[in-house]
Amino acid sequence: MDSFDFYSPTYFIFGKERERETGTYVKKFGGSRCLVVYGGQSAKRSGLLDRVKESLEDAGVHTEELGGVRPNPRGSLVYEGIELCRRKKIDFLLAIGGGSVIDTAKAIAMGAVYDGDFWDFFTGRAPENALPVGTVLTIAASGSEGSPDSVITNEKTLEKNAAEANCLRPKFSVLNPALTESLPSYQTACGVTDIIAHAFERYFTNTRDVEITDRLLEGVVLTMLHEGRRIMTDPSNYEARANIMWAGMVCHNDIMGVGRQQDWNSHHLEHVLSAKYDCAHGAGLAVVMPAWMTYCAHHHDPARLAQMATRIFGCQMDYENPLNTALEGIEAFKIFLKSIGMPLSFAEIGADPESISELVEMNHIGDGKTGGFVALDKQAHYDIYELAAGREN
Amino acid sequence: MDSFDFYSPTYFIFGKERERETGTYVKKFGGSRCLVVYGGQSAKRSGLLDRVKESLEDAGVHTEELGGVRPNPRGSLVYEGIELCRRKKIDFLLAIGGGSVIDTAKAIAMGAVYDGDFWDFFTGRAPENALPVGTVLTIAASGSEGSPDSVITNEKTLEKNAAEANCLRPKFSVLNPALTESLPSYQTACGVTDIIAHAFERYFTNTRDVEITDRLLEGVVLTMLHEGRRIMTDPSNYEARANIMWAGMVCHNDIMGVGRQQDWNSHHLEHVLSAKYDCAHGAGLAVVMPAWMTYCAHHHDPARLAQMATRIFGCQMDYENPLNTALEGIEAFKIFLKSIGMPLSFAEIGADPESISELVEMNHIGDGKTGGFVALDKQAHYDIYELAAGREN
Numbered sequence: 001m002d003s004f005d006f007y008s009p010t011y012f013i014f015g016k017e018r019e020r021e022t023g024t025y026v027k028k029f030g031g032s033r034c035l036v037v038y039g040g041q042s043a044k045r046s047g048l049l050d051r052v053k054e055s056l057e058d059a060g061v062h063t064e065e066l067g068g069v070r071p072n073p074r075g076s077l078v079y080e081g082i083e084l085c086r087r088k089k090i091d092f093l094l095a096i097g098g099g100s101v102i103d104t105a106k107a108i109a110m111g112a113v114y115d116g117d118f119w120d121f122f123t124g125r126a127p128e129n130a131l132p133v134g135t136v137l138t139i140a141a142s143g144s145e146g147s148p149d150s151v152i153t154n155e156k157t158l159e160k161n162a163a164e165a166n167c168l169r170p171k172f173s174v175l176n177p178a179l180t181e182s183l184p185s186y187q188t189a190c191g192v193t194d195i196i197a198h199a200f201e202r203y204f205t206n207t208r209d210v211e212i213t214d215r216l217l218e219g220v221v222l223t224m225l226h227e228g229r230r231i232m233t234d235p236s237n238y239e240a241r242a243n244i245m246w247a248g249m250v251c252h253n254d255i256m257g258v259g260r261q262q263d264w265n266s267h268h269l270e271h272v273l274s275a276k277y278d279c280a281h282g283a284g285l286a287v288v289m290p291a292w293m294t295y296c297a298h299h300h301d302p303a304r305l306a307q308m309a310t311r312i313f314g315c316q317m318d319y320e321n322p323l324n325t326a327l328e329g330i331e332a333f334k335i336f337l338k339s340i341g342m343p344l345s346f347a348e349i350g351a352d353p354e355s356i357s358e359l360v361e362m363n364h365i366g367d368g369k370t371g372g373f374v375a376l377d378k379q380a381h382y383d384i385y386e387l388a389a390g391r392e393n
Numbered sequence: 394m395d396s397f398d399f400y401s402p403t404y405f406i407f408g409k410e411r412e413r414e415t416g417t418y419v420k421k422f423g424g425s426r427c428l429v430v431y432g433g434q435s436a437k438r439s440g441l442l443d444r445v446k447e448s449l450e451d452a453g454v455h456t457e458e459l460g461g462v463r464p465n466p467r468g469s470l471v472y473e474g475i476e477l478c479r480r481k482k483i484d485f486l487l488a489i490g491g492g493s494v495i496d497t498a499k500a501i502a503m504g505a506v507y508d509g510d511f512w513d514f515f516t517g518r519a520p521e522n523a524l525p526v527g528t529v530l531t532i533a534a535s536g537s538e539g540s541p542d543s544v545i546t547n548e549k550t551l552e553k554n555a556a557e558a559n560c561l562r563p564k565f566s567v568l569n570p571a572l573t574e575s576l577p578s579y580q581t582a583c584g585v586t587d588i589i590a591h592a593f594e595r596y597f598t599n600t601r602d603v604e605i606t607d608r609l610l611e612g613v614v615l616t617m618l619h620e621g622r623r624i625m626t627d628p629s630n631y632e633a634r635a636n637i638m639w640a641g642m643v644c645h646n647d648i649m650g651v652g653r654q655q656d657w658n659s660h661h662l663e664h665v666l667s668a669k670y671d672c673a674h675g676a677g678l679a680v681v682m683p684a685w686m687t688y689c690a691h692h693h694d695p696a697r698l699a700q701m702a703t704r705i706f707g708c709q710m711d712y713e714n715p716l717n718t719a720l721e722g723i724e725a726f727k728i729f730l731k732s733i734g735m736p737l738s739f740a741e742i743g744a745d746p747e748s749i750s751e752l753v754e755m756n757h758i759g760d761g762k763t764g765g766f767v768a769l770d771k772q773a774h775y776d777i778y779e780l781a782a783g784r785e786n
Binding site for chain 1: 394395396397398399400401402403404405406407408409411570601602603604605606608609611612613615616619620632633635636637639640643648649651652
């Protein structure tokens with residue numbers, strides 16, 4: 001196990017109707033002039049926005065609003081939010097939504113206290129501080145409610161970049177699983193896939209002797225397989241949604257990612273896919289991940305894939321040829337993804353296999369390599385997209 | 394899953410030699426006059442105390458010392474520490490040691506800012522604030538390095554009581570697994586047992602639909618079985634110690650105990666045993682836990698015990714009679730405990746089966762009941778001690 005620092009000071013408020021306490025927590029964490037960031041009309045229609053605003057008002061917190069965050073959120077709204085923060089002397093950002101809304105709020109939080117372009121933080125500069133952010137989560141997927149990360153798309157270049165810093169960890173997050181019940185089933189399944197990806201991107205590592213984090217990550221995926229299936233047949237099952245919501249947080253606040261090399265190649269390969277085709281991030285991951293796993297099983301470490309296959313998917317170990325077990329595990333993963341309605345090929349997300357060269361170029365690899373478990377050069381990126389397109393798979 | 398709040402703002406500094414950074418973190422978290430609390434001579438002999446003091450000096454932190462904390466720590470040293478804090482205007486407590494030292498520091502931290510008797514906090518009063526506490530952990534066991542708990546023994550009454558509050562969570566904890574390498578093997582095994590108990594006291598619950606926390610707790614115990622055996626045959630195995638150390642923290646900071654009823658009967662039943670016979674807490678748990686499980690399997694919920702047996706101990710499920718599987722799992726647990734040198738009966742910890750009535754009285758149950766999974770009355774306590782004594786087992 002490698003040395004590490006771990007710090008997750010977010011206060012979690014979990015359970016039915018707990019969004020009614022939001023105002024108390026904004027106040028507790030120092031907010032008096034709050035910018036409420038949200039997405040489309042659903043937060044308004046459902047009455048959630050009103051309930052939260054009432055709670056803010058009861059707590060004596062002044063509020064401003066910024067709606068219109070889209071999936072795969074763009075930088076333009078961030079600039080707008082930063083300008084609003086300065087003009088209205090905002091001292092707290094409250095995100096009501098899923099990862100796109102929370103990541104937008106985090107980007108605004110950094111930019112509002114910085115003289116330069118906020119995009120600097122998405123191209124390598126570490127933010128020194130940020131306005132405090134709180135969240136009311138409505139989609140279990142991104143883990144952004146407990147993470148130090150933000151992902152924003154640059155609309156000019158279609159680059160989808162990430163920023164990471166402990167000052168981006170939310171001060172508090174309200175997790176009411178019931179708020180996710182109205183989500184379309186496809187979006188729920190995308191969230192399930194994203195959470196599994198967050199576990200797997202940590203699970204596949206070259207660091208030896210990481211049994212505790214291995215076992216915890218396996219626990220997350222086992223839970224997602226069970227609850228993911230349950231939620232598809234019974235979308236209003238609060239209990240399944242509660243398990244998925246907590247799994248999404250613990251899996252991505254990094255308590256089970258510490259002390260090990262991680263590999264974010266699946267996310268990396270996916271980001272250009274959703275940037276170009278504007279597909280859901282989870283759907284893109286469902287297409288890319290099994291292809292990436294197949295590549296790794298053949299070219300790098302079939303034993304670790306076999307561990308996934310036996311411990312998570314209940315495959316029998318082929319002791320003479322672990323690659324067989326590895327491939328059987330990947331197959332089982334694909335069957336699961338299909339069972340919850342996820343796509344498995346380029347065609348299913350409207351992506352053109354002829355665009356693979358372009359996608360590879362969008363990754364800006366040059367002569368370098370990406371990832372941790374397997375270092376992928378340009379050719380490897382190409383091969384994995386080919387597998388994902390379904391042409392070699 | 395029940396509603397809950399979760400807040401774990403401790404900063405963890407994990408890895409080899411990281412105690413050399415202690416001073417930086419005391420300073421970072423506001424300490425300028427620090428009371429260093431430790432146990433016996435080993436911290437001095439090993440040079441650890443000097444290394445940490447050097448780091449405090451380098452950071453410009455004034456230090457005072459309070460040594461002599463014993464296992465099953467007593468209140469008298471807490472009073473001494475409180476007096477010292479006031480006289481020397483201490484603003485930060487640094488615990489160097491295991492659970493006994495950390496819990497003593499936490500008790501001093503509460504008492505130093507309170508006009509009444511610190512014992513009030515161990516008999517039901519909630520502390521409003523406390524001096525900040527940091528830790529340098531030398532034994533993986535109690536989980537106190539990341540928990541809101543403190544356990545102190547009242548030497549007049551031999552009551553071993555607990556206090557719990559978020560203000561008792563350490564500001565930072567330094568976790569260097571190498572510091573645990575010099576521990577006698579028996580003490581290491583006691584720590585392993587204590588960590589497993591912290592998982593099981595959460596695992597056995599009547600709350601339904603807690604798959605995510607179930608799976609995470611199972612992950613902790615599976616890790617402890619694997620690494621516990623490894624550490625016994627290879628005590629200087631840093632990797633095994635690293636996995637155990639992180640498992641001990643994640644298991645007890647409550648991230649996997651939330652949203653479910655817990656059951657602390659094994660700890661409750663054990664506390665009077667170690668208070669009366671001054672045996673190691675882990676050793677007392679090894680004696681009590683399987684007896685408590687056996688009682689629960691027969692009288693309450695064999696299915697949950699069978700889940701432990703199949704998922705953790707790899708037993709085959711007896712679908713017609715889950716009790717058989719449950720008992721097989723408990724047997725496997727006992728075999729594990731024995732394999733790491735833990736006692737399984739009263740005789741092995743020098744406890745007298747004739748004292749059972751006295752032990753039951755010490756629990757102050759009256760006409761009430763204790764615990765969550767199974768509510769235990771006086772007779773049940775008696776029966777479980779009888780099983781633990783080995784008379785009915």
